Amino acid sequence: MPILETKELSYVYGQGTPFEKTAVDSVSIAIDEGEFVGVIGHTGSGKSTLVQHLNGLIKPTSGAVLLDGRDIWAEPKKIRSVRFEVGLCFQYPEYQLFAETVYKDIAFGPQNMGLSEDEVNSRVKSAAQFVSLKPELLEKSPFDLSGGEKRRAAIAGVLAMEPKVLILDEPTAGLDPKGRDVILGQIREYQKERGSTVLLVSHSMEDVARVSSKVLVMNESKCAMYGTVDEVFTRSSELAGMGLNIPQVTRIFLGLKARGYDVNTCVYTARQGRDEILRLLSKARGGAAT
Amino acid sequence: MIRDITFGQFFPAKSPIHALDPRTKLVLVVAYIVMVFIGNNFFCLGLAAAFLILVTALSRVPVKMILRSIRPIWFVIAFTAILNIFYIQGEVLLFEWGFIHIYDRGVFTALFMAVRIILVVMGSSLLTYTTSPTDLTDGLERLLSPLKIFKLPVHEFALMMTIALRFIPTLIEETDKIMSAQKARGADLESGGLLRRVKALVPILIPLFVSSFRRAFDLATAMECRCYHGGEGRTRMKKLQMHAGDYWAFGVTILVFGGIIAASILLPKVY
Ligand SMILES: Nc1ncnc2c1ncn2[C@@H]1O[C@H](COP(=O)(O)OP(=O)(O)O)[C@@H](O)[C@H]1O
Ligand SMILES: [Mg+2]
Numbered sequence: 001m002p003i004l005e006t007k008e009l010s011y012v013y014g015q016g017t018p019f020e021k022t023a024v025d026s027v028s029i030a031i032d033e034g035e036f037v038g039v040i041g042h043t044g045s046g047k048s049t050l051v052q053h054l055n056g057l058i059k060p061t062s063g064a065v066l067l068d069g070r071d072i073w074a075e076p077k078k079i080r081s082v083r084f085e086v087g088l089c090f091q092y093p094e095y096q097l098f099a100e101t102v103y104k105d106i107a108f109g110p111q112n113m114g115l116s117e118d119e120v121n122s123r124v125k126s127a128a129q130f131v132s133l134k135p136e137l138l139e140k141s142p143f144d145l146s147g148g149e150k151r152r153a154a155i156a157g158v159l160a161m162e163p164k165v166l167i168l169d170e171p172t173a174g175l176d177p178k179g180r181d182v183i184l185g186q187i188r189e190y191q192k193e194r195g196s197t198v199l200l201v202s203h204s205m206e207d208v209a210r211v212s213s214k215v216l217v218m219n220e221s222k223c224a225m226y227g228t229v230d231e232v233f234t235r236s237s238e239l240a241g242m243g244l245n246i247p248q249v250t251r252i253f254l255g256l257k258a259r260g261y262d263v264n265t266c267v268y269t270a271r272q273g274r275d276e277i278l279r280l281l282s283k284a285r286g287g288a289a290t
Numbered sequence: 291m292i293r294d295i296t297f298g299q300f301f302p303a304k305s306p307i308h309a310l311d312p313r314t315k316l317v318l319v320v321a322y323i324v325m326v327f328i329g330n331n332f333f334c335l336g337l338a339a340a341f342l343i344l345v346t347a348l349s350r351v352p353v354k355m356i357l358r359s360i361r362p363i364w365f366v367i368a369f370t371a372i373l374n375i376f377y378i379q380g381e382v383l384l385f386e387w388g389f390i391h392i393y394d395r396g397v398f399t400a401l402f403m404a405v406r407i408i409l410v411v412m413g414s415s416l417l418t419y420t421t422s423p424t425d426l427t428d429g430l431e432r433l434l435s436p437l438k439i440f441k442l443p444v445h446e447f448a449l450m451m452t453i454a455l456r457f458i459p460t461l462i463e464e465t466d467k468i469m470s471a472q473k474a475r476g477a478d479l480e481s482g483g484l485l486r487r488v489k490a491l492v493p494i495l496i497p498l499f500v501s502s503f504r505r506a507f508d509l510a511t512a513m514e515c516r517c518y519h520g521g522e523g524r525t526r527m528k529k530l531q532m533h534a535g536d537y538w539a540f541g542v543t544i545l546v547f548g549g550i551i552a553a554s555i556l557l558p559k560v561y
Contacts, residue, residue, distance in 0.1 A: 017355075057470050080476060088474040096471040098496035108493065112476030143500065157475060 001069050002030035003197055004054060004086070004165055009063035011049055023049040025221040026063065031165075031199070031214075036191055038208030038229075039201040041218030042243045047201045048091065050218065051167050054199070055086035067165075084113050087163030091170045091201075093154030097142040102133065102153050105142050109161040127160035128153075130190050132182075148179040155183070159190065166190070167199040172207060184211055206247045209233065209268035217242070230266045249273040301419040306535055307349035308420045312429025314536040318543050319417045325550045326409050330559045334550045335405050341546045342413055351419045359415035360408055367404050374400035423455035432530055445521030453509070461502070468497050 011024040023046045031037055041047050052058045053065050056072050056079040064071045072082045087109075090096065099105040106127055110120040128138060131152035137145065142153055155171060168187065172180040188211045191198045202208050208215055208229075215232040217225040219242040225232050232239070236246045236254055245251075253267045253276065263280055267273050302308075307315075326338050346356060360367070380395030418426070431448035438444050472493045473479065479490050 052470065055474060057473060080478060083474055083476055090467065090471045090474065093471065095501055096468055096475075096493075096497055098493045098500075108472075108477075109475040112478065161475065 002066075003033040003068060004031040005029070005066040005069075006050075006053070007064045007066065009050070009053060009065065010061050011053065011058060012061045013049075015061065022221050024053070024060075027218075027223040028063075029216060029223060029226050031197060033197055034195050035197055036188075036211060036213045037197075037199045038212030038215045039199055039218065040203060040205060040208050040215060040244060041224075043203060045218040045242075046221040047203075047218050048169055051088060051169055051199060051201055054165070054167060055088045056082045057088065084109075084161055085163055086165045086167065087158045087161050088167045089155055089158040089169065089171060091173055093157070093171075094147070094150035096157075097150060097154055100141060101139055102128075102142050102145070103138040105153060106138075106157045106160050109157055113161060123160045123162065124156075127156040130159055131156045131186050148175060148182075151175065151179075152183065152186075155186075162194075163196070165197045165199070167201070169201045170203070171200070172202065172204070180207070187211065203244075205233075205239075205244060206268075209247050209250070217244070229268065233268070234265065299419065300422050301351045301355060302422075303350045303420075305348060305350040305420070307345060307416075309533070309535055310420075310539055311530055311532050311536050312421050312425040313433055313530060314532065314539055315417055315421055316426075316429050316433060318539060319414055321543055321547060322413050323410055325547050326406055326413070328554055329406075329550045330554045331557045332402065333553045333557050335402070335409065337546060337549050337553065338409055339405075341543075342409060342416070345413075345416060349416060349420050351416065355419065356412050356415060360411050363407070363411060367407050370407065371400040371404045374403055424452055427452040427455065428530060445524075449521075457505070460505075461498070464501060465494065465498060468494050 006027055006029050009024055009027045010022065013019075013021045013023050025046075027050060039047050039051065049058065053060055056065070059073060064073070066072070067082060067085060072079065097105050099108065103124055106124045107120050110123045115123070124138070125135075128135070133149065133152055133156060137149065137153075142150060145153060151171070155168070158166065158168075166187075171187065172183055175183065184207055187198065187200065190196070200208065200212065212229055214227065215225070215229050216223060217232060217239070224242060225235065225238075233246050233250055234254075236251065239246055246254075247268050249267050249270055249272070250265065253263050253265045253273065256263050257265050261280065264276055267276050322338070322341070326335070329335055329338060346353065375392055375396045376390065378393065378396035378399050379391070380393035382394040383391060384394055384397065385392040421429070427448045430451070431444055434442075434444045434448075469477075469479065477490060477493055479487070479494075482490070
C-alpha cells in the first residue's frame with residue numbers, strides 16, 4: 001500500500017470570486033514508502049499548492065488525500081497529528097524563524113508534538129547535525145546567522161519532528177551553487193539513513209535528476225507525468241514544451257543517440273556522462289582491436 | 291483563510307468610470323454621500339439609487355462584488371433597523387406584545403435608514419473598486435494640497451497612505467504564509483484558553499515584524515537610490531488631467547443633487 005496517495009485532488013483559489021483560479025486539477029498520484037520523489041514544474045504550475053494538501057494545510061476543493069490508506073480529513077479535529085507525520089518545509093523557510101536561540105527554534109516542532117525534554121534535546125541535536133550546524137550556533141539568535149545557515153536551521157526545524165514523509169518546497173531557491181549542493185547532499189543523506197519518504201519540489205531538473213528516484217511533473221495545474229527519472233527524461237521534447245529543460249548532459253546523450261551512437265541516455269550528471277563516454281570509447285577501441 | 295477579507299479592492303477594468311480623474315471621483319463621492327443624507331423621503335433615495343445603478347452599469351464592476359461590500363456591515367445595518375423599529379413612535383400601532391410596541395413610522399424609518407446606509411456603503415465601495423490605490427492617494431494629495439499653506443505635511447501623508455495601501459495585501463499574504471509554516475510545525479492556533487492563544491501568536495508576530503522591518507529598510511534604500519528627497523519640487527510623469535468625461539460626471543451629479551434637494555423640500559418627510 002502506498003504511504004501517501006491523492007485521489008482526483010482539485011483545488012480552486014478564491015472560489016466564487018472573479019479571481020477564481022484552479023491551482024490543482026484532478027491530480028491522482030501514489031507514493032510508496034522510502035521513495036524519493038522530485039516534483040518539478042514551471043513557476044505557477046501548482047507545485048506548492050499540491051504539497052500543502054499533503055499535510056492538511058489546505059483542504060481540497062474536491063478529491064482526497066490518503067495517508068497510510070486513510071483520508072486525512074476523515075477527522076478534521078485530528079489534522080494536527082497528520083502534520084507530525086508529514087513534515088512540510090516551506091519555500092524560504094528562514095522567514096519563519098522566531099525564537100531567541102536556534103536551539104529553541106528547532107525545538108518548536110518537537111515540543112508541539114508533546115515529547116519529553118530529553119527526547120526534544122536529542123532530536124534537536126541530531127537534526128542540527130544532519131544539516132551540519134555547528135553546536136555553538138545553537139545558542140545564537142537565528143537572526144544572527146548567515147543566509148545559508150538560516151536556511152539550514154529552518155530545515156532542521158522540520159527534520160527534528162522526524163516525519164515519516166518529508167516534503168521540501170524549493171529548499172535550494174536563492175542559494176549559491178555550493179549551498180545548493182550542500183543542502184541537496186544533506187537531504188539525500190537524511191533519506192538514506194532514515195529510509196523515510198521524501199518529496200523534493202524544485203524547478204531545477206538538474207537537482208531533481210541528481211537525487212530522486214521518481215519524478216512528478218506538474219504543468220498548468222495538472223499532473224503531466226509521473227514515473228521514474230528515466231521514464232520522464234526520455235520525453236524531453238514534451239518537457240521542453242512545458243518550459244522545462246532536461247539536464248544539459250542528458251541532452252548531449254540524447255543527441256548522440258539520435259546520431260546513431262549506441263549510448264545509454266540515462267545520464268544526469270557530468271560524472272555519469274564521463275563514465276558513459278569512457279565506456280563508449282573503450283568499446284570502440286576494443287571493437288577496432290578485434 | 292485570512293486573505294478572504296476583501297479590503298475595498300481595486301477591480302481593474304476599462305470603463306468611463308475607471309477613466310475619470312480620481313479628484314472628480316473623490317469630490318463626487320462626497321457629494322453623493324451628502325445627497326443620500328439630505329434626502330428625507332423614499333423618492334430621494336430612489337433617485338440616489340437610480341444614480342448608483344447608472345454608475346455601476348457604466349463601471350463594469352460585477353454587481354456581485356458591489357453587493358459583497360455590504361457583507362461586513364450587515365450587523366450594523368440590522369442593529370440600526372431594529373433600534374428604529376422598537377423606539378420610534380407613531381400614530382398607527384401595528385403590533386403590540388407586552389412592552390413591545392411597533393408603529394408604522396418605526397417600520398418606515400428602519401427601512402429608510404437601512405437603505406440609506408446600504409446606498410452610502412455601495413457608493414463608496416464603487417470608488418475603491420474603480421480607482422487604484424495610487425490614483426486615489428494622488429487625487430487626495432492634490433485635493434488637500436491647499437492645506438500646505440497651513441504647514442500640513444500633505445505630501446508625506448499621501449505617501450504614507452500609498453505605502454500602507456500598497457503593503458496591505460503583501461502583509462496579508464505574508465501572514466498567511468507564516469501561519470501555514472508554523473502550523474506545519476504543529477503550532478496550535480485554534481484551541482486553548484486566551485493566554486495560550488496569545489502565546490501561540492508569538493511565532494507568527496515575530497517573523498512578521500522582522501520581515502516588515504526588512505521590507506521598510508529595503509523600500510527606504512530603493513527610494514534613496516532613486517534620489518527621493520520629499521515632495522519639494524517633485525514632478526509627475528502622469529499628470530492628473532480633467533477630461534470631457536469629468537465635466538459630464540459633474541453635470542449629471544449636479545442634476546441629481548438638485549433633484550434630491552427639490553424632492554426633499556417639496557415632498558413629505560418619512561421621519
Ligand atoms: N494564496 C493564493 N491565492 C490565490 N491564488 C494563488 C495563491 N497561491 C497560489 N495561487 C495561484 O495558484 C497557482 C499555483 O501556484 P503555486 O502552487 O504557488 O505554484 P508553484 O509552486 O508551482 O509556483 C498560481 O497561478 C498562483 O498564482
Ligand atoms: Mg512554489
